Amino acid sequence: MNPSYRPINILLVEDNPGDVELTEDALRKSKVATKVSVVTDGEDAMDYLRQQNAYHQETMPDLVLLDLNLPRKDGMEVLREMKDDPNLKHIPVVVLTTSEAERDILASYELGANCFISKPVDLTEFRKVVESIDDFWFTIVKLPGGSRIR
Amino acid sequence: MNQAFETLQTIELLAFTLLGVLAVRHWRRRPSPASGWLAATLGSFAFVAMISSFFPEEIDTPATLWAAKGLFSILCLFPHFLYRFMSTFVKPPRWLDRVAVALTASACLATLMLPYSPQPGDPVQWWFFGFIGVFLANWSGLSVVVGVRLWRGGKGQPGVARRRMRTLSMATLGLALALLISGVSAPGGGDPTPLSFVLQIAAFATAPLFLLGFAPPRLVRMAWRREEELALRAAELELMKALDPQHIADILLPSMCALVGGEAAVLHDIHGEVVGSYLAPAGKSPTPDGERPDRGSALTVPLRSGDIVVHASPFTPFFGSEEAQILQSLGVLADLALARAEHFQAEQRKNSYLLILQQVTASANAPEGTREAIQAALDTVCRETWWTAGHAYMINADPNRTEPTQIWHLEASSELSEDFRSASGHSSLVTGEGIAGKVFSTGESWWVPDLKQEPAFSRADLVTGGAAAVVPIKVGSDVVGILEFFAGEPHEPDDEFLNVLTQIGVQLGRTVERARSQEQLARRAEDLARSNADLEQFAYVASHDLQEPLRMVNSYMQLLSERYENQLDETGQRYIHYAVDGATRMQSLVRDLLSFSRVGSRGLELVPTDLNRVVGQALNNFEMAIKESGAVVSSDNLPTVNGDPGQLSQLLQNLIGNAIKFHGSTQPEVRITAEHRPDEWLFGVTDNGVGFDAKYAERVFVIFKRLHSREEYPGTGIGLAICKKIVERHGGRIWAESEIGKGTTIFFTLPRPEEVAA
Numbered sequence: 001m002n003p004s005y006r007p008i009n010i011l012l013v014e015d016n017p018g019d020v021e022l023t024e025d026a027l028r029k030s031k032v033a034t035k036v037s038v039v040t041d042g043e044d045a046m047d048y049l050r051q052q053n054a055y056h057q058e059t060m061p062d063l064v065l066l067d068l069n070l071p072r073k074d075g076m077e078v079l080r081e082m083k084d085d086p087n088l089k090h091i092p093v094v095v096l097t098t099s100e101a102e103r104d105i106l107a108s109y110e111l112g113a114n115c116f117i118s119k120p121v122d123l124t125e126f127r128k129v130v131e132s133i134d135d136f137w138f139t140i141v142k143l144p145g146g147s148r149i150r
Numbered sequence: 151m152n153q154a155f156e157t158l159q160t161i162e163l164l165a166f167t168l169l170g171v172l173a174v175r176h177w178r179r180r181p182s183p184a185s186g187w188l189a190a191t192l193g194s195f196a197f198v199a200m201i202s203s204f205f206p207e208e209i210d211t212p213a214t215l216w217a218a219k220g221l222f223s224i225l226c227l228f229p230h231f232l233y234r235f236m237s238t239f240v241k242p243p244r245w246l247d248r249v250a251v252a253l254t255a256s257a258c259l260a261t262l263m264l265p266y267s268p269q270p271g272d273p274v275q276w277w278f279f280g281f282i283g284v285f286l287a288n289w290s291g292l293s294v295v296v297g298v299r300l301w302r303g304g305k306g307q308p309g310v311a312r313r314r315m316r317t318l319s320m321a322t323l324g325l326a327l328a329l330l331i332s333g334v335s336a337p338g339g340g341d342p343t344p345l346s347f348v349l350q351i352a353a354f355a356t357a358p359l360f361l362l363g364f365a366p367p368r369l370v371r372m373a374w375r376r377e378e379e380l381a382l383r384a385a386e387l388e389l390m391k392a393l394d395p396q397h398i399a400d401i402l403l404p405s406m407c408a409l410v411g412g413e414a415a416v417l418h419d420i421h422g423e424v425v426g427s428y429l430a431p432a433g434k435s436p437t438p439d440g441e442r443p444d445r446g447s448a449l450t451v452p453l454r455s456g457d458i459v460v461h462a463s464p465f466t467p468f469f470g471s472e473e474a475q476i477l478q479s480l481g482v483l484a485d486l487a488l489a490r491a492e493h494f495q496a497e498q499r500k501n502s503y504l505l506i507l508q509q510v511t512a513s514a515n516a517p518e519g520t521r522e523a524i525q526a527a528l529d530t531v532c533r534e535t536w537w538t539a540g541h542a543y544m545i546n547a548d549p550n551r552t553e554p555t556q557i558w559h560l561e562a563s564s565e566l567s568e569d570f571r572s573a574s575g576h577s578s579l580v581t582g583e584g585i586a587g588k589v590f591s592t593g594e595s596w597w598v599p600d601l602k603q604e605p606a607f608s609r610a611d612l613v614t615g616g617a618a619a620v621v622p623i624k625v626g627s628d629v630v631g632i633l634e635f636f637a638g639e640p641h642e643p644d645d646e647f648l649n650v651l652t653q654i655g656v657q658l659g660r661t662v663e664r665a666r667s668q669e670q671l672a673r674r675a676e677d678l679a680r681s682n683a684d685l686e687q688f689a690y691v692a693s694h695d696l697q698e699p700l701r702m703v704n705s706y707m708q709l710l711s712e713r714y715e716n717q718l719d720e721t722g723q724r725y726i727h728y729a730v731d732g733a734t735r736m737q738s739l740v741r742d743l744l745s746f747s748r749v750g751s752r753g754l755e756l757v758p759t760d761l762n763r764v765v766g767q768a769l770n771n772f773e774m775a776i777k778e779s780g781a782v783v784s785s786d787n788l789p790t791v792n793g794d795p796g797q798l799s800q801l802l803q804n805l806i807g808n809a810i811k812f813h814g815s816t817q818p819e820v821r822i823t824a825e826h827r828p829d830e831w832l833f834g835v836t837d838n839g840v841g842f843d844a845k846y847a848e849r850v851f852v853i854f855k856r857l858h859s860r861e862e863y864p865g866t867g868i869g870l871a872i873c874k875k876i877v878e879r880h881g882g883r884i885w886a887e888s889e890i891g892k893g894t895t896i897f898f899t900l901p902r903p904e905e906v907a908a
Contacts, residue, residue, distance in 0.1 A: 016703045025709075069695070098698045121701045121737045123708035 002015055007033035011061035013045040013078065014114075019119070023065065023075065023096070025128035037061065049088050061091065061100025065133070066113075068097040068104055076107060083112040094133055098110060154614040158351070163199050169361060170196025176365055187235035188364055191228060198225050223258040225286065229292035230254040232322055236296040239315070239465060240303035247504050249291055257288035304465060308408035308430065311367075311465035317363030324356025325668040337774075368472050378408040382480075389487045393494045394417070396489045400424020405482055406460055410449070410473040413463030417484070418456040425456070431465065449474055451481040455488050503650040505532050507657075514657040521557060525662040527633070528559035529652050535647075537566035537619070540682045543575055543586055544623075544631040552590055554634055565638050570612040584608040585620050586632045595621040600640035602711035617641035619648060619653040625663045633658070666817030689747040696740050704733040735866075739854070742868040746853060748877045749797060758903065759795045761788035761802070761833075764820060768803040772810060775844055781810050788824050789831055791900045797876045802835075803895050804869040809837035814891065830882065830899045837895040847886045873898070 009028070014020050021040050027034045037058065039045045047068075048055040064082070068075035073094065082088040092114040097104065101119065108116045115136055120126050170193045177189035188624035196858035198221050212500050222475070236242070242250075258279045297319045304315025345781045362370060382486035385405040395417070403415040407430050416427040451458040460477060538561040543552035554575045560566065560799035585606050598604045616637045623631035625800050633655055711726045718726070765785050769776070778781065782805065791798075802822075809820040818839060825832040842850070842857050849855050870886075877884040877898045888894035 016698065016702075018706065019698075022705050065423065069698075099873075101209075111685075119701060121697065121704045121734060123712075125707045126705060 005118050008052055008063060009036040009059055009061045010034050010046070010063050010065060011038045011048060012038045012042075013042070013070065014067045014142070015040045016058050016067070016097075022123075023128060023130065027126045029127065030131055030134045037112045041071045041077045042075065045078050046073065047069075049082065050085075050100070055108070063133075064091055064093045065096045066093055066109070068095060068099055076111065079108065079111045094136065096129075101137065160203075162870060164341065165202055166199050167191075167196045168787075169358065170194075171299070172361060172497055176361075177345035180236075180542050184235060184238040185322075185364075187231055187238060191231035192360070193226055194231060199227075203336065217715040219262055219264060223261045224237075224662055226257040226261055229289050229296070232296045232326075233292050235401065236322075241301045242295075244300060246295065249296075250492070253284075253288040256397070256841055257284050260284045263397075268478075289326065293322055296328075297323040302349040308411050309376075309378045310371060310374045310409075310411035311463055314363055314366060314411070315465050317359060321356050321360035323361060323364050334488060346570060352430060365657075369470065375409055375411075379407060379581050381395060381614075382409060382796065386483060389483060392487055392491060394490055394491050395425045398484065398491060399428070400485070402480065402484050404430075404457070406477060408782070409476060409480075409576070410460060412449075412460040412466065415460040417458050417648060420456050449477055453475045453481055455483050455492070472742060487878055500646070502534060503647065504531055507650055507653055509534075510654045510904070511657050517813065520658075520665045521555065524555065524557050524631070524633075524658055525559070527658055528557065531635060531654065532559045532561050536639075536641075537637050539566045539636040541571075541634050541636075542631055543590075543634075545590075545629065552586060553822075562636065564636070565614055565616075565701060566636060566857055567612060573609050573612055580819075582698050585618070589620045589632055591630050593622050593627065595619070595625060595648050597648045597653070599642055602637075610658075615640065616640075619651050621648070621651045623655045624659040625666070630662050631766065637890060685747055689744050697737060700733045700737050700740070704730055704737075705781065707733070735860075739866050742866045743853075746872050747877065749800075749872055749879070754794050754879055756792045756794060759788050759793045759798055760790045761798065761824070763790075763793070764799050764802050765806070767799060768806050771803060771804060775810050779810055779813055779818050781820060783810075783820040783822070786824045786845055787821035788822070788833075789826075790903075791831060792903045793880050793900065794876075797879070801873050801876045801898075804873050805835040808869055808896075809835055809894070810839075810840065811865070812839040812858075812894070814840045827899075830901050832897060832899050834897050836893065836895040836897050840887045841890045841892050841894050843890055847888065850886055851884065870896075 012020060014023065024036055024038075025046045037048065039048050043055055044055075045064075047053045048058055049061070049064075051058055051060070066075050066078060070078070075097065079095070082091065082093065085111055089112070093112070094115040094117060095113045096117050097106075097121060098126060099105075105116050115133075117129055117133075120129060155237040166229075170189075173189040175193035201221055212673050230250060230253075234244075237247075241311050256291060264281060300319035300322060304312040304319070306312075366374065381403045385401050388401045389398065392401055399417040403426060404416060405414050406412065407428060412430065414429045417423050417425045446833065448459055448461045451460070458477070458481060508528045510527045513530070514523045516523065516526075525543045528542065531537055532540050540559040542555045542557045543550065546553045549783050552796070556575055558571065560571075563601070578717065585596060585598060585604065587610075588606060596619070598607065598620070600615055600619040601607050601613050601618050604618075607618075613636070617640050619635045622629040623633060635651065681697060707726050707729045711730075715723075731908060762785070775781070804818060806822070810818055816838060818837060821834075821836045823834040823836065825834075840858075846857055850857065851870045851874040854867045855871075856865070856867040873896070874884050877900070881901045882899040884896065884898040886894060886896050
């Protein structure tokens with residue numbers, strides 16, 4: 001395993017500023033250097049990923065942390081569009097949401113989510129979960145320079 | 151020898167005279183064309199015979215000659231009188247009448263024109279042969295015609311009539327022959343031969359035969375109808391089997407006619423309506439134009455339920471008291487048979503009503519809908535009875551208005567016009583309006599004998615008339631529909647039948663009632679399904695949206711205590727602890743609620759499940775807790791049941807978990823038992839823990855109900871509620887027995903596999 005030295009670009013799709021701050025906080029404490037960009041709804045997420053409109057100068061994220069309950073276009077639709085788009089389908093998506101509903105979990109995996117994580121209520125737990133995303137990251141990153149084989 | 155012959159002639163003279171007197175007397179007593187002509191025939195003959203016996207031997211003066219000529223021409227009239235007599239029975243064609251008149255007239259004329267009376271020994275002149283020829287043609291020709299026609303008239307007639315006509319025919323021929331012989335032989339004189347004796351006696355015998363044929367006395371009539379009486383015995387047997395009035399008439403009327411020689415008979419019912427009639431097959435050409443001369447008299451036999459009228463045929467002698475008596479005794483038989491038939495028919499009608507009611511009830515209780523039941527009722531009634539059309543109105547949205555259903559039954563024989571049906575199909579009746587409207591408002595069935603006579607019937611101009619019955623379909627005392635039946639013919643009210651139709655209305659009312667409650671049930675099921683879906687949606691929302699704010703509260707409280715630890719005093723830290731604790735508890739409540747709702751919303755997958763394994767797994771999960779508490783858990787050998795493995799596992803985990811959790815100061819002991827009962831398994835999970843007051847035995851199964859504080863025993867109070875739901879979904883029961891300080895047993899039952907499969 002050969003970790004990349006450039007920070008991982010993470011796109012956080014989350015409309016709750018509280019959650020955004022908690023996630024950023026947790027990621028700051030993690031072992032890997034991360035650069036977190038935040039969009040608050042599904043439309044913006046797609047624009048960001050396709051580098052269009054307000055986001056034409058952004059770089060492609062290495063990982064997407066996706067909430068399901070979003071204003072305008074919801075998380076499921078974002079996931080579906082990403083996996084239908086040949087340019088985006090390789091980007092790993094971690095569904096990070098409050099939902100524990102079975103139908104959400106199943107639907108997410110069916111649409112090609114790489115991981116489904118329910119946000120725990122407890123802060124410590126939450127931090128552990130974010131750490132696990134780091135681990136997850138290491139398991140899917142095989143080569144330096146960000147080339148990935150799934 | 152001569153003297154004997156003379157004596158015979160004298161007796162014969164006396165006999166003919168007596169016969170003439172009798173005939174005239176008969177005519178005076180029963181005047182009719184027939185008796186009139188017979189009196190003329192026999193009277194004229196007696197007159198001639200009497201006068202000629204006082205006649206001198208020699209006819210030598212002109213006076214005696216003309217007297218003789220006069221007498222002889224009266225004798226020429228004799229066959230003509232017979233012919234007329236015959237005409238009263240069997241009307242001859244007109245040409246025969248003319249021939250008869252011509253013959254008689256020429257015979258009379260020839261007699262009067264005869265120049266003298268031929269004496270024995272005179273040379274026979276040519277004209278005398280001409281006279282004899284005309285006389286014989288008149289005499290024997292007419293007699294033969296009369297004899298043959300009388301004979302043929304009786305052909306095909308019942309016994310009395312036939313025998314009478316034959317007797318008359320034979321008498322005619324015999325008498326004519328006798329007169330011919332005496333007429334030819336007497337003037338010639340000479341010695342009587344044995345042959346002339348025989349002829350004389352034969353002629354003598356025919357005379358009374360004549361009268362016998364015309365007015366047969368009682369004994370003769372009895373003898374003549376012997377054959378018919380035998381036939382009647384057979385008919386009586388047949389009568390025992392007859393079960394309807396028409397059949398009875400068919401059997402009895404021909405026998406009655408045959409017995410008394412009637413021509414026709416009619417059976418009337420109590421209202422004077424003809425039930426059955428019989429017309430005897432007409433004799434061989436009674437009249438060319440079909441009209442019967444001299445219509446016979448009629449006898450009326452009164453019955454309890456009407457009467458029988460027997461008409462005498464022209465060939466019948468007459469109806470005396472003897473015939474009246476015979477018919478009267480047959481009337482008694484008829485009465486008996488009719489009463490039996492009526493009884494049988496009433497019984498049959500009752501049976502058919504019951505059958506109809508049974509059929510309608512069966513279809514009314516069939517799982518098909520109300521419309522199908524109504525259709526079946528209309529079909530059954532119209533098919534099995536004389537109602538030819540049926541139609542139904544229902545009350546739908548507007549409770550004061552009947553709506554046509556377009557449910558019809560029309561027999562092929564129904565004469566209801568298209569216009570009428572279309573008018574019925576478009577008329578929605580208001581309470582109290584028209585016949586159906588009145589039935590609708592009163593709730594009483596109504597029989598209309600004839601629609602044409604019923605002013606309340608609003609569609610009267612569209613029907614040709616006939617009976618109708620209108621009955622309500624009732625739910626309780628509410629009229630919810632109307633059935634109407636129509637017939638092509640008027641019918642008097644039949645209470646029994648109307649009652650049957652009313653019962654049909656009642657049956658259909660039950661169908662309507664059932665359909666309504668089914669609708670209500672379906673609506674409730676729909677409501678329930680909707681509320682279940684709502685609940686599931688709620689569970690989803692609870693799992694997602696309710697947890698998010700909790701997480702915010704919790705996480706930021708934790709952040710607060712982390713980051714600002716130094717700036718908070720002990721009280722501040724305690725407050726944060728309470729807030730975090732509350733949020734955590736709230737979250738576990740939400741989670742439990744969700745899992746509780748999932749037990750009900752998820753489909754039950756029944757597979758054979760070994761409960762020993764389920765318990766084993768549960769004990770594995772509780773390994774830590776068992777170690778910590780030092781609990782001793784033992785279990786009977788448990789059966790394999792049909793159940794959802796996930797839910798059964800949850801059930802036993804909850805129960806064992808509780809048993810371990812609620813331990814007192816002593817070492818916890820948990821025992822799992824199973825008992826084989828006739829149709830179920832009874833399980834028990836017993837502990838020696840803290841127990842509870844028996845009065846709470848039901849409350850422990852209520853969601854979120856707790857008997858202990860959280861400080862004593864943690865938990866949200868959902869465990870047993872979930873257990874109850876799981877057991878009940880599996881078709882079992884669950885209950886608790888407990889005593890404070892002694893421990894608790896939770897019992898539950900599960901159906902045994904064969905019961906689940908069944």
